[in-house]
Amino acid sequence: MSKTGRLLFQIVLFATFGALMYISDIMMELLPNIHLIGMFTVAFTVVYRVKALVPIYVYVFLTLFFSGFSPWTLPYLYIWTVLWGIIMLLPRNMKQYIAIPVYIAVCGLHGLSFGLLYAPAHILLFAGGDWSQLFTWVIMGLPYDALHCIGNIFAGTLIFPLVTVLSKLPGATLTKRIGE
Numbered sequence: 001m002s003k004t005g006r007l008l009f010q011i012v013l014f015a016t017f018g019a020l021m022y023i024s025d026i027m028m029e030l031l032p033n034i035h036l037i038g039m040f041t042v043a044f045t046v047v048y049r050v051k052a053l054v055p056i057y058v059y060v061f062l063t064l065f066f067s068g069f070s071p072w073t074l075p076y077l078y079i080w081t082v083l084w085g086i087i088m089l090l091p092r093n094m095k096q097y098i099a100i101p102v103y104i105a106v107c108g109l110h111g112l113s114f115g116l117l118y119a120p121a122h123i124l125l126f127a128g129g130d131w132s133q134l135f136t137w138v139i140m141g142l143p144y145d146a147l148h149c150i151g152n153i154f155a156g157t158l159i160f161p162l163v164t165v166l167s168k169l170p171g172a173t174l175t176k177r178i179g180e
Helices: 002-029 037-066 075-089 097-112 114-126 133-157 159-166
Strands: none
Touching: 002 037, 002 114, 037 075, 037 097, 037 133, 037 159, 075 097, 075 114, 097 114, 097 133, 114 133
């Protein structure tokens, strides 16, 4: 495949991945804080590294476009980048028996910390910058963050199978299976 062909393939592939993230989010809206976005973010980051930001932000901008540029959607501009950054900091050569639980745990912890990650935007937008409300905001959201954590752990079990499939596609930076 030519260089232009590879670039075009990746543009279409990443746009499709971002749309898949958005559609999966819409399809799971009835379940509170349970979705596949963390799983997709981790899998795309493991395989595509820095380029994983493209489908992540396609998802974010689709969400902003269709849900409206409202205060509750603005934290999406940074909240998924935190998960991406954590995965980027993990060693790439982890053995499979270590990588699988680590990725699942990181995905779950991101769900558990979602309220804490969301809190700065809430405080700046709704509490007039009163940081004394941070603790209350986080505690009030813990039941939903716990559901988010559990959902992310279950979705996280799909990370490695997705990584295995994605690593076979052209343009994948992960050229071998984790731990080989």
